[in-house]
Amino acid sequence: MGAYIMNASFTPPNLATLILDFDSTFTCVEALDILAEQLAKADPSRTDLALIKPLTDQAMSGEIGFSEALQRRIQILKPTRDDIAALAQSLKSQVSASITRNKAVFLEHPGKFRIISGGFHDFIDPVVGDYGIHPEYVLANRLIWDENGVAIGVDLTNPLSQDGGKIVAVNNLGLPGTIVMIGDGWTDYEVYKGGAAERFYAFVENVARPKVVEAAQGCESTPVARSFDEVLHAEGYQGRYSFPRSKLKVLLLENVHPEAARLFREEGYDVSTVKGALDEDDLIQAIQGVHILGLRSKTNVTAKVLEHADKLLAVGAFCIGTNQIDLKACSQKGIAVFNAPYSNTRSVVEMVLGLLVVLTRDIPDKSAAMHQGVWNKSATGSHEVRGKTLGIIGYGAIGSQLSILAEAFGMRVIYFDLAEKLSLGNAKRYRSFDALLAEADVISLHVDGRHENKNLIGAAQFARMKDGVIFVNLSRGHIVDIEALADAMRSGKVYGAAIDVFPEEPRTNDDPFESPLMGLKNLVLTPHIGGSTEEAQEAIAEFASERLLNFLNRGDTTFSVNMPHVQLSDVEGRHRFLHLHQNVPGVLAAINAVMAKYNLNVVAQHLKTTESLGYVIVDVDNGYPKEALEELKQVHGTLKFRSLT
Ligand SMILES: NC(=O)c1ccc[n+]([C@@H]2O[C@H](COP(=O)([O-])OP(=O)(O)OC[C@H]3O[C@@H](n4cnc5c(N)ncnc54)[C@H](O)[C@@H]3O)[C@@H](O)[C@H]2O)c1
Numbered sequence: 001m002g003a004y005i006m007n008a009s010f011t012p013p014n015l016a017t018l019i020l021d022f023d024s025t026f027t028c029v030e031a032l033d034i035l036a037e038q039l040a041k042a043d044p045s046r047t048d049l050a051l052i053k054p055l056t057d058q059a060m061s062g063e064i065g066f067s068e069a070l071q072r073r074i075q076i077l078k079p080t081r082d083d084i085a086a087l088a089q090s091l092k093s094q095v096s097a098s099i100t101r102n103k104a105v106f107l108e109h110p111g112k113f114r115i116i117s118g119g120f121h122d123f124i125d126p127v128v129g130d131y132g133i134h135p136e137y138v139l140a141n142r143l144i145w146d147e148n149g150v151a152i153g154v155d156l157t158n159p160l161s162q163d164g165g166k167i168v169a170v171n172n173l174g175l176p177g178t179i180v181m182i183g184d185g186w187t188d189y190e191v192y193k194g195g196a197a198e199r200f201y202a203f204v205e206n207v208a209r210p211k212v213v214e215a216a217q218g219c220e221s222t223p224v225a226r227s228f229d230e231v232l233h234a235e236g237y238q239g240r241y242s243f244p245r246s247k248l249k250v251l252l253l254e255n256v257h258p259e260a261a262r263l264f265r266e267e268g269y270d271v272s273t274v275k276g277a278l279d280e281d282d283l284i285q286a287i288q289g290v291h292i293l294g295l296r297s298k299t300n301v302t303a304k305v306l307e308h309a310d311k312l313l314a315v316g317a318f319c320i321g322t323n324q325i326d327l328k329a330c331s332q333k334g335i336a337v338f339n340a341p342y343s344n345t346r347s348v349v350e351m352v353l354g355l356l357v358v359l360t361r362d363i364p365d366k367s368a369a370m371h372q373g374v375w376n377k378s379a380t381g382s383h384e385v386r387g388k389t390l391g392i393i394g395y396g397a398i399g400s401q402l403s404i405l406a407e408a409f410g411m412r413v414i415y416f417d418l419a420e421k422l423s424l425g426n427a428k429r430y431r432s433f434d435a436l437l438a439e440a441d442v443i444s445l446h447v448d449g450r451h452e453n454k455n456l457i458g459a460a461q462f463a464r465m466k467d468g469v470i471f472v473n474l475s476r477g478h479i480v481d482i483e484a485l486a487d488a489m490r491s492g493k494v495y496g497a498a499i500d501v502f503p504e505e506p507r508t509n510d511d512p513f514e515s516p517l518m519g520l521k522n523l524v525l526t527p528h529i530g531g532s533t534e535e536a537q538e539a540i541a542e543f544a545s546e547r548l549l550n551f552l553n554r555g556d557t558t559f560s561v562n563m564p565h566v567q568l569s570d571v572e573g574r575h576r577f578l579h580l581h582q583n584v585p586g587v588l589a590a591i592n593a594v595m596a597k598y599n600l601n602v603v604a605q606h607l608k609t610t611e612s613l614g615y616v617i618v619d620v621d622n623g624y625p626k627e628a629l630e631e632l633k634q635v636h637g638t639l640k641f642r643s644l645t
């Protein structure tokens with residue numbers, strides 16, 4: 001059974017006081033750097049402002065004394081009151097993403113948060129005030145102003161203008177209970193090291209300072225936090241998410257378009273990418289601890305791989321085909337599989353159309369000859385596609401789209417499909433596979449990659465085709481017996497062919513390609529690029545990521561290739577239980593019994609099943625104890641259980 005989310009929905013007593021650094025922690029920027037940028041924009045002749053950022057970095061990483069860096073920066077900056085007001089306004093829109101989404105936590109626990117900074121009340125108070133943090137709870141310095149409203153220095157009597165000032169300031173608070181310090185800088189770590197805080201979180205959402213991270217690593221009291229969600233979760237606060245997204249790992253293989261990584265990161269997930277495909281052994285290693293796996297056509301997700309997938313919730317095929325994934329084994333483990341069924345359809349169709357023309361004009365050979373200095377101007381063997389019969393095998397998304405465009409080219413279209421399909425335009429369905437083979441001038445394969453389709457086209461099928469047929473395969477490599485195709489080309493049975501997919505394909509661009517087809521005449525070989533256009537790859541990244549994110553964030557299974565389909569709204573102001581189980585009797589009743597036992601008020605409930613799986617989604621509007629979750633996980637037949645808030 002898989003279950004990964006625990007929800008602490010009842011506020012535990014004795015929550016620690018959390019002290020947050022301001023720059024690069026509460027906000028995602030260093031305020032004085034932003035001020036310098038602002039001033040430079042207003043007066044581009046101020047080259048002195050370039051000194052600000054290096055001074056900030058040196059102070060934050062502990063290379064120069066804090067007090068010295070602070071004073072030098074203010075003396076260079078010399079901001080006016082208006083500049084500081086503009087800075088505060090700008091910082092309001094630069095609050096760290098994980099802080100922004102947890103605003104409600106600050107408002108719910110007004111006494112539990114403090115802000116500490118070597119910076120100034122003058123711009124910090126308005127920013128944190130929006131989060132219900134009173135100026136009294138802000139430990140910061142004050143600027144000294146001259147009579148013209150220009151800042152000329154800092155309050156040197158404030159401990160925060162001194163080295164080690166944060167330790168003194170926190171100790172001066174004399175707070176009861178546990179104190180936890182959160183920050184990105186060395187001076188924040190010093191608060192813990194100096195004994196003023198019991199725990200320290202090295203906050204790396206915005207910037208990871210090696211010296212601070214290194215100091216924090218290896219000690220239980222000083223974890224590295226990739227987001228504020230992680231801090232809240234670890235400290236027992238009920239944050240925006242019941243489980244920190246930054247602890248959920250997304251692994252994207254095979255050079256998936258960068259838009260996918262961006263979308264997952266934007267939502268706070270921990271993303272890593274690998275350029276090529278992984279073989280079984282490497283994938284077994286890589287998949288451990290991974291929650292979402294993204295791949296294309298060359299990584300095989302076998303049952304053996306899935307045995308090691310201890311945390312896996314979903315697999316995203318960033319392509320159309322899913323034959324590389326053991327769907328049955330995924331279903332048995334409650335792992336959802338998604339793909340992008342339409343995003344590269346048009347790219348494949350355009351390529352097929354181009355190839356039809358190129359092959360009927362013998363262009364591959366004519367072009368190759370030209371590269372050898374041979375000028376062979378001749379019409380012999382060259383034909384128009386107009387009026388020719390195109391036989392499409394597999395009239396799905398690609399086959400049917402090809403049908404429309406081929407008719408626009410003046411071709412006559414016939415097709416064969418196992419399933420009942422709507423014939424588009426004047427396309428004619430053939431119920432006999434052999435009859436289609438015998439009648440088509442051009443044959444294009446667009447069946448899916450199911451195992452039964454292995455060697456769908458072999459010697460016997462080539463023998464039935466017209467002499468001089470044009471043959472195109474942009475579907476899957478195992479569908480054509482390659483040796484038989486090579487023979488048919490050598491004998492002249494097949495006049496021209498285009499093959500984009502192969503039974504064995506190199507895993508990466510650095511691996512060699514070998515095939516019995518190499519060197520044959522009027523044959524276009526392409527490295528599985530039918531769907532490889534920039535437009536398609538970006539569209540796939542958007543589509544597949546969106547499906548996976550909707551599944552992660554709300555449990556939505558729309559478009560999954562192996563789960564019961566349930567379309568769900570956002571989890572707003574409620575708690576959602578997602579219960580995936582074997583489709584056996586009594587599961588819904590058992591779930592409802594738990595709801596009743598813990599007096600949970602159900603505001604929405606869905607049940608959808610497939611032959612083997614059942615998916616129950618329950619939204620409740622009141623809190624619940626951990627025991628309720630434990631009991632839901634123990635319901636018979638449970639495959640995966642999650643709770644979302
Ligand atoms: N070369 C590439 O880069 C590239 C890009 C995209 C898709 N593809 C491949 O193209 C193929 C078609 O994609 P699609 O989106 O149109 O898929 P689809 O699922 O929409 O259509 C496949 C059709 O084939 C039919 N079919 C399956 N087996 C058949 C058989 N033996 N005889 C007749 N019909 C059969 C199905 O009933 C279905 O209608 C898939 O194999 C896909 O993986 C390749």
Ligand SMILES: O=C(O)CC[C@@H](O)C(=O)O
Binds near residue numbers: 475
């Ligand atoms: O991009 C790929 O690796 C696969 C493309 C194509 O075969 C698909 O199934 O969409």
